[in-house]
Amino acid sequence: MTLLGAEDEGEDRRSLHERIAADLRDEIMSGDLGPGASLPSTAQLKDRFAASNATVQKALHLLKDERLVIGRPGASVTVREHRQRTMRPAAYMAPAASGEPYRWLSEVSGSGARARSALLDVAEEVPPADVAAALRLQPGGLALLRRQLLSIDDEPAELVASYYPLEIARGTALAGRRRIPGGTPTLLAELGYPPGRSVDRVSARVATQEQYRSLRLPGDLPVLRTLRLVLSDRDLPIEATVMVKAGHLYELEYTFVPG
Numbered sequence: 001m002t003l004l005g006a007e008d009e010g011e012d013r014r015s016l017h018e019r020i021a022a023d024l025r026d027e028i029m030s031g032d033l034g035p036g037a038s039l040p041s042t043a044q045l046k047d048r049f050a051a052s053n054a055t056v057q058k059a060l061h062l063l064k065d066e067r068l069v070i071g072r073p074g075a076s077v078t079v080r081e082h083r084q085r086t087m088r089p090a091a092y093m094a095p096a097a098s099g100e101p102y103r104w105l106s107e108v109s110g111s112g113a114r115a116r117s118a119l120l121d122v123a124e125e126v127p128p129a130d131v132a133a134a135l136r137l138q139p140g141g142l143a144l145l146r147r148q149l150l151s152i153d154d155e156p157a158e159l160v161a162s163y164y165p166l167e168i169a170r171g172t173a174l175a176g177r178r179r180i181p182g183g184t185p186t187l188l189a190e191l192g193y194p195p196g197r198s199v200d201r202v203s204a205r206v207a208t209q210e211q212y213r214s215l216r217l218p219g220d221l222p223v224l225r226t227l228r229l230v231l232s233d234r235d236l237p238i239e240a241t242v243m244v245k246a247g248h249l250y251e252l253e254y255t256f257v258p259g
Contacts, residue, residue: 117150
C-alpha cells in the first residue's frame with residue numbers, strides 16, 4: 001500500500017480546465033464578476049492560468065453548461081443577469097392571505113421572474129430517517145408525502161418533498177392530487193395547526209439521481225439540501241420538508257435578531 005507523502009497532501013487533482021472553471025465560478029458567485037460583466041479574454045485567461053486555448057475553452061464550456069455565463073464563438077463571454085439568486089426563506093413562511101398564491105411564488109414573481117410550481121406526486125410513504133425523526137414517527141411509520149418541482153423562468157429551481165403526519169393529513173386537501181391555494185401553511189392554519197416555530201438544517205450534498213435529473217444539473221456540482229421542520233402550538237411537528245436546489249445557482253439568506 002502506498003501512503004501519500006506530506007508533499008502530496010492538499011494537492012488539487014482536478015484537471016486544469018476544472019480548476020480554471022472553479023476559480024471563475026467563485027468570482028462570479030461572490031460578485032467580483034457581476035451580472036452582465038465580461039469575463040477576461042481567452043488570451044488573458046491563458047496567461048493567468050498558463051493554459052492552452054483548448055483548456056480555457058473547456059473551462060468556459062463548463063460555466064455555460066452551468067447557466068452561469070453566456071457567449072458564442074467570436075464574442076465575449078458574459079455573466080448571466082441572474083447568475084445566482086438569493087432566496088429568503090423567512091419571506092414565504094407565513095400563511096398567504098385569502099385568495100393569494102403560495103408566498104414562494106409571489107416573492108419570486110415580485111422580483112420580475114416567472115414562478116411556477118408543478119405537483120409531481122402525493123403518496124403515503126416511509127420518509128427518510130432524518131425526516132421521520134423530526135416528525136417523531138415510530139420506526140417504519142408512514143407520512144403523507146407531497147412532492148413538487150418549483151421553476152423560475154421555466155428553469156427548474158427547487159425539488160421539494162413535504163411530509164405530514166397522517167393524523168393531520170388524511171382526509172384533507174393535503175392528500176388531494178392538486179395544488180393547494182395559498183400553499184400548505186394556509187391550509188394547516190385552517191385545519192387548526194397554525195405554523196409557528198421553524199427549524200432549518202442546511203447541508204451541501206452530492207445530488208441523487210432523481211435530483212440530478214429533475215434539476216437538470218450539468219455535472220457533479222453540490223446541491224443545497226434544507227430539512228425544515230415546522231412546529232405548531234405546543235411544539236407539535238406538523239410538517240417536515242426537504243428542499244433541494246443547485247448550490248451554484250442559489251444561496252440562502254437568513255436574518256437573526258439577538259435576543
